Amino acid sequence: MYSKEHLDYLKKKKKELFLIITFQILLIVLFLAIWEILVKYKVLNSFLSSSPSLVIKTIYTLFKSNNLLKHIFTTLYETLISFSIGTILGLLIATILWWNKKIAKIFDPYLTILNSLPKVSFGPLLIIWIGANQKTIIIIALLIAIFTTIINMYHAFTTTDNYKITLLKSFKATKLQIFTNVVFPSNIKSLINTLKINISLTLIGVIMGELLISKQGLGYLINYGTQIFNLNLVITSIFILGIISYLLYFILEFIEKKITK
Amino acid sequence: MCHNILEVKNLTKKYHNLKQEVTALKDISFSVKNKEFITIVGPSGCGKSTILSILAQIIPSSYGEVLFKKKNPTIGYMLQQDALFDWKTIYENCLIGLKIKNKNKITKQEEDFVLNLLKKYGLYEFKDNYPDSLSGGMRQRVALIRTLAINPDILLLDEPFSALDYQTRLSLSDDVYNIIKNEEKTAIMVTHDIAEAISISNRIIVLSKRPSTIKKIYNIELTNPSTPTNNRKDKNFLKYHDMIWKELDQNV
Numbered sequence: 001m002y003s004k005e006h007l008d009y010l011k012k013k014k015k016e017l018f019l020i021i022t023f024q025i026l027l028i029v030l031f032l033a034i035w036e037i038l039v040k041y042k043v044l045n046s047f048l049s050s051s052p053s054l055v056i057k058t059i060y061t062l063f064k065s066n067n068l069l070k071h072i073f074t075t076l077y078e079t080l081i082s083f084s085i086g087t088i089l090g091l092l093i094a095t096i097l098w099w100n101k102k103i104a105k106i107f108d109p110y111l112t113i114l115n116s117l118p119k120v121s122f123g124p125l126l127i128i129w130i131g132a133n134q135k136t137i138i139i140i141a142l143l144i145a146i147f148t149t150i151i152n153m154y155h156a157f158t159t160t161d162n163y164k165i166t167l168l169k170s171f172k173a174t175k176l177q178i179f180t181n182v183v184f185p186s187n188i189k190s191l192i193n194t195l196k197i198n199i200s201l202t203l204i205g206v207i208m209g210e211l212l213i214s215k216q217g218l219g220y221l222i223n224y225g226t227q228i229f230n231l232n233l234v235i236t237s238i239f240i241l242g243i244i245s246y247l248l249y250f251i252l253e254f255i256e257k258k259i260t261k
Numbered sequence: 262m263c264h265n266i267l268e269v270k271n272l273t274k275k276y277h278n279l280k281q282e283v284t285a286l287k288d289i290s291f292s293v294k295n296k297e298f299i300t301i302v303g304p305s306g307c308g309k310s311t312i313l314s315i316l317a318q319i320i321p322s323s324y325g326e327v328l329f330k331k332k333n334p335t336i337g338y339m340l341q342q343d344a345l346f347d348w349k350t351i352y353e354n355c356l357i358g359l360k361i362k363n364k365n366k367i368t369k370q371e372e373d374f375v376l377n378l379l380k381k382y383g384l385y386e387f388k389d390n391y392p393d394s395l396s397g398g399m400r401q402r403v404a405l406i407r408t409l410a411i412n413p414d415i416l417l418l419d420e421p422f423s424a425l426d427y428q429t430r431l432s433l434s435d436d437v438y439n440i441i442k443n444e445e446k447t448a449i450m451v452t453h454d455i456a457e458a459i460s461i462s463n464r465i466i467v468l469s470k471r472p473s474t475i476k477k478i479y480n481i482e483l484t485n486p487s488t489p490t491n492n493r494k495d496k497n498f499l500k501y502h503d504m505i506w507k508e509l510d511q512n513v
Contacts, residue, residue: 163344170317170338171361171411181361185348 050235058236072240074217075206078134079248082141083202087195089142090149097150098157098183099175115151119143119205123212132213140212141205145198152197156190157183192256199248207241218244265330266447267293267316267415272325274311284472285311289325291466291478293415293447298438300450300458303468304509309451313338313417316449329414337413337446341420343404345392351403352388355379358411375410382406382440398429398436405437409444416441418450422457434461434489455509459501460489467508476508 002010032052038044039051046054062068097104123140130136164182173181210219218237225233272289275282285308293299301309314320316327317338337358345354355375359367379385384403392400401421408416421437422430438461441448452458458465465479483495492498 161342161344163340163342164346166314166319167338167340167344168357168361169319170336170417171358172318173361177361181357182346185346188348 046232048231050232054232055236055239058232059240062236068240071217071221071237072244074134075203075210075219075241076244078137078141078206078209078217079199079202082138082145082206083199085138086142086145086149086198086202090146090194090198091153091191093146093150094153094157095179097154098179104154111147111151115147120208123208127213132215137206137209137213137217140209141202144205144208145201148201149194149198152190152194153187156187156194160186188259189256192252192259196249196252199252200245203241203245203248264295265292266295267330268326268328269293269312269316270326270328272312272315272327273323274308274315274320275323286322287472287474289468289473289475291475293449296445296447297464298441298448298450298462299464299466300452300462301466301468302452302455302458302505302509303473304470305453307468307470308473309453309468310419313419313449313451316415317417331414334414335411337408337411337416339404339408339416339418339421341423343392343397343400345400345403345407347392350389350391351384351395352376352379354392354403355407355410358407362411371410374412375406378406378409381443382436396429397425398433401425401433402436402440405440409440409446413446416446416448418448420452421450423452423454430457431490438489455502455505456493456498457489459498459505460492465501465505467505479505 035044035049036052039046039049039054044051050058059068062071097107119140122143123136126136126139130139160183164186165178168178168182206217207219207222210217211223214220214223218241221237222234225231225237269292270290272286273284274286275284277283289312291299301312303309311320315322317336319338345351346357349357352375355378356367356372359371359375363371376385376388379388382402384399384406387395387399392403395403405421418437422433425433434457450458450462459481462481465481467476467479468474469476479501481501483492483497485495486492487495
């Protein structure tokens with residue numbers, strides 16, 4: 001059995017957690033309620049600021065007209081494809097750079113330039129080269145996310161604990177064995193952190209691409225809504241986007257907990 | 262304990278960078294007999310560890326010879342940090358050397374050998390634990406078993422106790438000594454702790470500061486050799502401590 005002090009401690013911790021969750025829920029409820037009330041009493045113009053009830057109504061009508069899921073899936077599909085390619089390609093390039101220090105040194109200044117360059121600026125060019133289609137959107141998102149993956153993972157690989165590498169060398173390990181036995185597994189945490197950054201950058205890229213190309217997806221809905229001055233549609237799309245980005249992040253966090261248990 | 266299993270002749274190591282050339286080791290020559298425990302002491306930064314890295318074939322020497330009696334000897338290298346993989350269990354950690362050497366194929370015999378080592382040295386019950394649940398001293402013991410798992414012809418110990426607190430250090434040096442004697446291994450240890458060196462070894466090689474040469478080699482003859490902790494109470498202990506201390510002092 002626990003002592004009285006320990007029970008008190010557990011009670012205190014439980015109370016603290018309860019308080020935090022209560023405030024978290026309260027904050028969002030309060031925000032939505034104030035928003036709704038301000039619109040209802042015409043302090044805010046519903047045409048410009050929409051309202052929670054209008055957002056829900058819009059979601060419902062979009063869903064009924066069979067449009068909502070199509071746009072959500074388009075955005076999700078583009079994000080996941082781009083994210084997967086970016087992760088695999090980024091990891092592969094980071095591995096090559098770790099493998100051969102000379103290649104890393106040669107490419108170092110170019111990687112720095114490409115990383116700091118706003119990749120969105122390639123958008124119009126890519127549309128002309130590849131066309132106003134999904135491929136271009138995926139490539140824009142890839143360009144935005146991949147350099148972070150390469151640079152982060154390369155940095156993580158090169159800062160692997162030297163003692164562990166020396167140890168494997170004393171067993172006469174090959175470079176491939178060093179990579180698969182130490183360098184990669186000891187950087188799983190960095191990999192997941194990189195994936196978290198990667199997924200949000202990819203989503204940014206996809207929305208940028210959809211805004212530019214404007215055929216389908218939540219980015220298109222935002223663009224379309226702005227053009228016909230249906231701000232309600234714009235705000236609804238942003239609202240859905242917020243939920244999607246949180247869910248994607250949540251999935252990665254879940255995987256992280258599974259792995260680093 | 263008569264024939265030499267290792268002979269080092271005129272070992273020299275130079276490090277290069279754009280600004281300068283640094284001679285770390287110069288004309289180091291010594292031999293190692295079977296089942297001997299040799300310790301290398303010297304001022305910090307003198308290149309003690311470099312000798313071990315060269316013997317372990319991790320870095321090349323500039324010139325000089327390292328001659329093992331046996332062709333393709335197996336070398337066990339134990340480092341200052343235990344370098345245990347925290348994503349592997351104790352048992353998996355102990356198998357890593359075999360896994361690397363045999364390209365993932367480990368025989369039943371080898372498995373039994375490692376399990377037996379864990380049993381003999383009181384780590385069997387922790388074999389499915391992860392390293393972060395063990396104390397620093399236990400972790401170093403696991404590191405030693407990981408080194409012994411490949412059945413090395415010679416053990417190289419690079420300041421294996423220096424990352425531990427004093428208490429753990431003393432008891433672990435007894436443990437390590439007993440394990441090495443039990444398994445009838447030859448060992449070369451690097452340390453900066455004179456007392457540790459005298460208490461554990463048959464011979465002590467004293468190095469000078471950079472460029473390091475061998476200043477003197479001491480044969481340690483205690484009146485009543487026992488475990489390292491007991492050796493510290495030996496009559497001759499202080500005598501050696503004094504001599505080596507003075508030898509090192511001149512170089513500061």
